[in-house]
Amino acid sequence: MRVLVIGSGAREHALVTALSRDSAVTGIYCAPGNTGISRLAKTYPVDASSGDEVVALARKVEADLVVIGPEVPLVLGVADAVRSAGIACFGPSAAAARIEGSKAFAKDVMSAAGVRTAHSEIVDNPANLDAALDRFGPTWVVKDDGLAAGKGVVVTADRLVARDHAAELLERGHPVLLESFLDGPEVSLFVLVDGETVVPLLPAQDHKRVGDGDTGPNTGGMGAYTPLPWLPESVVTAIVDDVVRPVATEMVARGCPFSGLLYAGLAIGAEGPAVVEFNCRFGDPETQAVLALLDSPIGELLHATATGTLDSVAPPQWHEGAAVVVVLAAENYPGRPRTGDVISGAELDGVLHAGTDQRADGAVVSAGGRVLSVVGVGADLDGARTDAYDKLGAIKLPGGHYRTDIGLAAVEDRIKI
Template sequence: MNVLVIGGGGREHVLVYKLKQSPLVQKIYCAPGNAGIAQIAELVNVAPTDVEKLRSFALEKSIDLTVVGPEIPLMAGIVDGFKEAGLTIFGPSKAAALLEGSKVFAKNLMKRCHVPTAQFEVFSSLDDAVNYVKTRQRPLVVKADGLAQGKGVVIAQSTEEAVQALESLMEERVFGSAGEKVVVEELLQGPEASVFALCNGADAVILGTAMDYKRAFDGDQGPNTGGMGSISPHPLIDRAMEEDILETIIKPVLRGLMEEGIPYTGVLYAGLMLTQEGPKVLEFNVRFGDPETQAMMPLLESDLAQLLMSTCIGNLSAVQVQWKQEKCVCVVAASKGYPGHYQTGFPINGLGNVRDALVFHAGTTFDATGNVVTSGGRVLSVVATGKSYEEARQKAYKEMEKISFPGMFYRKDIASGFD
């Protein structure tokens, strides 16, 4: 097969790495890719949002399978456009991608399908929302309806904080149209978990689980980020809980979408809170997680290309997902200032010295002389496996010490406290 992977971050690097191991795959292209992906695939200088150009490229190169990494092209309808042209593409339709694109759509669907989630109310009027939060117990969670680069969620410890969050979203429109509607919900307590399922219509199979570290600094301090590290499998989720999540969360949502005439094909990522009453949904994403995918894929023994093709053609009943009986730890190295303002263009040293771990590039590119330099907030991740979380953790940190660039920082506590 000729395969096209869309995106240019760490998630796409690990997907390309895993797809390349498949005997079914002959050639891999990646649009736009990064300096790490360039070593194992042919880069295509097309933006993930340029659906027309990507479709033309896929037709011209006889692409047999396209895998979409980021959410924006999915919400722009890339899957619909590719399918109209007779191309096989892994990911949900524009209508199904609303599950991530609209918090209101997702929450209302969960309510209708009796999927466990936080109690909530939806508002399109600032006055109504303010009056509501004044009558509720604190803390509360205020969420922008639309996409806000992962920053549209505020945990308000007081009424003042809740009102301030509502005003910035609905009046000041800090995230534009994403704040036209808001969701106000109760704050769930417990450890977070990421669960990934391969889905086709009403059929689904659990792909894997992971724990993500969202805050910038050790001890879960500092601002929220896209993710500073992850571990897989999730230490608190066993087979029985996986099955429970599949039956009480994933499948009811898929059936609910089918009833609305929106079959879901692709990977469904459930962000969960493991509460005392059981797993409850925080949010859904309609693509592979980043950096969770970096921690999951090195443990996958099954052929990823075969899994993705089987999902696309609706043959999930025959799918067996096989995993190595090991643990995996992913540590992200970021640019000074991330997730706020940061500088780029710094040379990255020591990449060739890493021996006992994998390095997946995210924000990297080449300078005029062909050297690898930084080009993003999250620059790369070091990923190691071991018999225990502690063994994998030791390996990852030992190898991370070999890499350096000006302003580089990373959390030192990923996977600490397990085993």
């Protein structure tokens, strides 16, 4: 099987790495790819958001399967273009990708499916903002209704901060979603979905804020770990049965069945799981940790999902132990990152590239905010943390920063539900 992966981040590097371990995969291609991916796959400078360009490349490399990593191409309908060309594609249609592309659409689907989520209200007129804010609090959750790469969310007890963020979004012409605050630890559950067939992967926990102790602004994700020693298997079963299956069934009923990876972000409160958000693709950085433990051939799972035969494939098998991913970020991230700094140590096993480039002299340099994802594995979570941070200690990036507490609360048994 020849596979074309679309995207350029550490998530795509993790997918390419997993595909390289699958003996049934005979060719791996990536567009546009990155410096690390180019060591495992042939890369092409193609616009990932152009259905025509992706289809042309898929035909050129004679791909049997196209795997679309990022959300923007999915929301723009690239998967539709690939399928229309008669090529199997892992990733939802544009109609189904609205589960991430429009939070209002996602809320409507959840309401119809009877899925627990936060109370919400859309504000699209600045004149209505203050009255709407008065109906929320004392902790305000303010979101961009569209795609925001994980950084369009402000959670604050300061009404003025909430108002300023909402006003800024409205000024840019973006509708604002106000939500009630969901208490409890958060869980990311990836589920392969083929219509009404759903197959869960390992649950993970992301660390969104930039600083230790969950301080500072939200980011695209500073690290993650899997599995979750504090999360009972019964809760995972409840998420699948009470959240994912009803949503998948509702999408089928609406004529936009989901095919691909449905990412459920949930808060586990006293009343059980409640949905914070849905994404229509593998999440970053959780993917880097989850795929590090996958023992089954990933090509078979992705191809079966793409071709409507997921119900005939054996459930995924996992390596024993745990995995931790820590993101090494550029100076000033999540603000405007400093770029062009030389990186040393990025060739280590378990180091996945995201915001990197390679100069003519061969030096690897920073080229984005989240520069590298460093993956550690171990017999348990503590061992996986040690492995990840040992690798980080061997990597040098001027001005680079990372959190030192990824997975630490779970190791210290401080997470309770």
